[in-house]
Amino acid sequence: MEAFWCACLLLPKGVIRTIEKACRQFLWGSESQCRMIFFSWKKKVCRKRSQGGFDIREILSWNKTLLLRFFLKYYTHSPSLWIAWSKEYVFKNLSCWDLDADTCISPIWQKILHIRDEFADRVGSRAAAQALFLSWSASGVLPLQDVYKIFHGFHPELRWVKPLLDNIVVPKHAVIATLAAHQALATVDNLCKRGLVLVNRCSLCCADAESVRHLFFQCPFSRDLLQQVLVWQGVTRGVLSLKHELYKLALCRGTKWRRKVACCALAATIYYIWQERNRRVFDGGHLGVGKLLAMIKYDVCVRMYSCSNGVVVSQLLSM
Incomplete structure (x- = not known):
């Protein structure tokens, strides 16, 4: 065509x-x-x-x-x-x-x-x-x-996108992370704007109203998950908002493989949080933070093994 x-x-x-x-x-x-x-x-x-x-x-x-x-x-x-x-x-x-x-x-x-x-x-x-x-x-x-x-038309380059462009990031993770960064996911607040949902409540914490900003990472469940992902990487700082996390990765000056691990882990965290939200809304099931953390670690190790040697993976497994 x-x-x-x-x-x-x-x-x-x-x-x-x-x-x-x-x-x-x-x-x-x-x-x-x-x-x-x-x-x-x-x-x-x-x-x-x-x-x-x-x-x-x-x-x-x-x-x-x-x-x-x-x-x-x-x-x-x-x-x-x-x-x-x-x-x-x-x-x-x-x-x-x-x-x-x-x-x-x-x-x-x-x-x-x-x-x-x-x-x-x-x-x-x-x-x-x-x-x-x-x-x-x-x-x-x-x-x-x-x-x-x-x-x-000419459009400016966006600095926060840089971590999602790394070839280490799983494509489906990058898509969901991009939609989340644009606040374009079908969260309850977005659906309410179209008159499709009447009750706005986060399915992860069941306390606050659900929005992209709340899910990433104001919600206690998602904040706890990302905090454990950061600890696994050896990062001791607190959890920031989604855009700030992406900006911080874009400006990161660590070693090459640590940057790749950080990019892959953040995109995987966003993806599995959104997947867990949909699991609770549509399937009635749920997974804990520990199970999601293990899935994130597995995805990161598999991607690092496919794009590098086994030394990096052995270092990740030892963390």
């Missing part, structure tokens, strides 16, 4: 919505489960991982980026039969910047010229767009990633 049809024509909005719906259901589950996700597809999911997203391309912006290659081909006088026909019958030997999109007789070129005008607006002016195409015409290659950023 993204390699062929997006490069041939501007996809109808209905087709794009259908594709994005299928992608959301693949990522989150059924349509009813998708409604429980408080995470914007275009504004969050389609951002780079270093920007707090999942690095999935936004289809419309990518579609426009690929179609601009036709404009560059015309601009560089590419030896193509279609380009030669376009010069003769569509542009009538006009400059590719002079023809108005609304007066163009070709439907495909009309859409490409509208994309040209949008590109010029996004870079500031038509003169700036002309300067960019002039610099690209030397190689005849459109820098797809740069143009995609222009259409999709």
Whole structure:
């Protein structure tokens, strides 16, 4: 889809919505489960991982980026039969910047010229767009990633995401930790905002109202679990909030393997806290702090063994 049809024509909005719906259901589950996700597809999911997203391309912006290659081909006088026909019958030997999109007789070129005008607006002016195409015409290659950023928008890098980008972190742990950091999990307070739940009570401590901030790590149960995870790593400080824990890991200057263990352990702790919450809400079962701690240790040791030698694992087991 993204390699062929997006490069041939501007996809109808209905087709794009259908594709994005299928992608959301693949990522989150059924349509009813998708409604429980408080995470914007275009504004969050389609951002780079270093920007707090999942690095999935936004289809419309990518579609426009690929179609601009036709404009560059015309601009560089590419030896193509279609380009030669376009010069003769569509542009009538006009400059590719002079023809108005609304007066163009070709439907495909009309859409490409509208994309040209949008590109010029996004870079500031038509003169700036002309300067960019002039610099690209030397190689005849459109820098797809740069143009995609222009259409999709520029977003700052988030420092707290850095610990979750480490290859040591289990992917499903990283996903849940990212959603938690964005306060996008389907906690009771988020569900109450949509009128889906009437009673707001934390299922872990049964004392305070449930929210992402409470679960990570104001709740006595989750705070006790993370405290034991920190003690296992040889850390003696107290437990901080989720964002502060991530920031502290991003600024950590310890040895390489200790940083990896800390990143993997924090993501696993967030994942198992959320899993325990769902176990109590939906299954009626529960596991204690000791059992969850053993599961976290096991996951960390397995990941460290797969990404390093057995010396690190033996050190972890001796802690």
